[in-house]
Amino acid sequence: MGLASACKTVHVGRHQKHLKWSKDEPPVLTISSGDTVTFDTIDGSNGQIMEDSDISVIDSFDLELADPVFGPVFIRDAEPGDALKIEILDLQIANWGWTAIMPGFGLLAEEFPDAHLKIWKLDRESGFAQFNDKIRIPLRPFLGTMGLAAAVKGEFSTIPPTDVGGNMDCRELTAGTTLYLPVQTPGALFSCGDGHAAQGHGEVCGTAIETPMRATLRFTVCKDCSWVTSPHFQTAPRTTETLSLADKGRYSVMGIDADLLEATKKAVQNTIKWLVATKGLTRAEAYMLASVAGDLQIAEAVDLNNAITMSLPLNIFDSEANDVCPP
Template identity: 55%
Template sequence: MNQYQCNTQYLRTEDPNIMSHSFHVSRSEVHLKWDNALKPVHTVDSGTEVTFDLMDGGYNQFTATSTAADVGNFDAAFADPAFGPVYVNGAEVGDVLRIEFLDLKTATYGWTAVLPGSFGFGLLADEFPEAALKIWDLETHKEEGYTVFKEGIHIPIRPFLGVVGLAHGEEGQFSTIPPYDTGGNIDCKHIGIGSMLYLPVKVKGALFSCGDGHAAQGDGEVCGTAIETPMKAKVKLTVEKGKPWVVSPHYITKPIGTTAVENRGEYAALGIDADLREASRKAVRGLINWLVGEKGLTRVEGYMLASVAGDLKIAEAVDMPNYAVACSLPLSVFVKAPYL
């Protein structure tokens, strides 16, 4: 099957006597550039549910048995693959496509990598020149809703898709790595199951694609990777008219429960600088220094933990010439000695 071939299934509903037509996008229907000339893999009506079988954001170059020795073979040209596109009937330029996230299932494993500086990933890439890779067990404690960073540190599993986007209005090919006003690699952890994302339509049919499954991530994804994982997704695509204010991604979240972990506050380091990026770097560095000095983690462990569970926040943006950026970590990730 080539990447544009239609893959349509017929699945049974709860009533075994009723056959329900559904649309499925397979792993083979992949593209590495946004391009409004791509042939749709499906054409669906507004309000249709579509399922996806997705490779991870690294094109499945790492597996459950990979080690740090494999990081040097990582090919960034295959980063952030998107799957689709899906043409939605009735979507016209100026409309909005509403994406509802109905179900997101991770694989049994995930990975977080510190990629060497030459790859250009990571807010402190210049300070972490050595490759590192952590393989996560996403199966053992999935019913309890967490995965183990190391004994005594638990990370809540909150799956979401990093890449969710529509075709650009301009002709040509655009990288899938950055975010755009039409979506793309927005890497927003708040858009999980039960949430709705609104994207501005720039071409007839919208041409929707998604990918880059994450089991967990902190705001900022500071080391360049989250808990990356292959994922199965189900979304509902609906065209909405008359919303001219949606000129970039907007979203509505579903409240996140606290059944898996309790809220015990957070620890944060502030970065202060006239340059917003440098203020962010200082904040991340400060949190890592605390994790090393107070909790006994290595710097690489601190960098990874900040990326999968820490949040970057602009605390102050009006008292020029300096910005204040916080990098915070929920204290609830620490569950056992010696980290309590």
């Protein structure tokens, strides 16, 4: 029997979750290199926010319960110095999701002290989430969290990312992408969660379109890859067939400051101003839209002041008028 025919597909269920990274977390599954695993995950709220929730749920939200991960999976023959190759084969989202502004959380937390919650209907057939009657967001599912156990002993929050992955919230980790993570402990101990239906680069308000997800991943141990000391990934080529909307270009807003974080905040603040002035949104709506559809990028970081851009694709808007100062 050849290696390919010996590989199998197995499953991790919603009940097989944990809230801390630890190399002492007992694995729920043991697999071999080349095997495929399906993961049924609930959303990043850990079920605290539901399809019928209203704004009152934010008042009782327990951050200690947020960002559950599902696993861990022990991969035979994975040893420190190796890399774990994770092929993202398929990502299936629920028919609903949520985005929230939570007091004290997000890039502009000091400017948005009040709670806001948006429950989305996700039209998986058409491939869109409707923001309002003039703005729709293409669905681009990905797992916000994929990671391994670190070598250090102890229990660690699932919220911050680390060199072995975790809550990276990288929108490029969608179906067709291959992720490589450095193995620091025997068996690697892989877990994942935090399904997103769509997100901009930056997730600036602190949440994307959060949703339950079924993920299908294939694992391969790459021996002696000591140069992989942080998450690496390779995306698949995008073709016009994969684009759900015709490209209409992007509108970008820049933030300038000697401090990189302050320049980033300015880029987002200026984007919010543009959206409020030209798209008829409230500041809270503009902040959430920037989080699920706006992309942050460093334009330059060498000329004393940093230049950060935030851009939005113009094809999400029904209107053809996208000037900063419309007549």
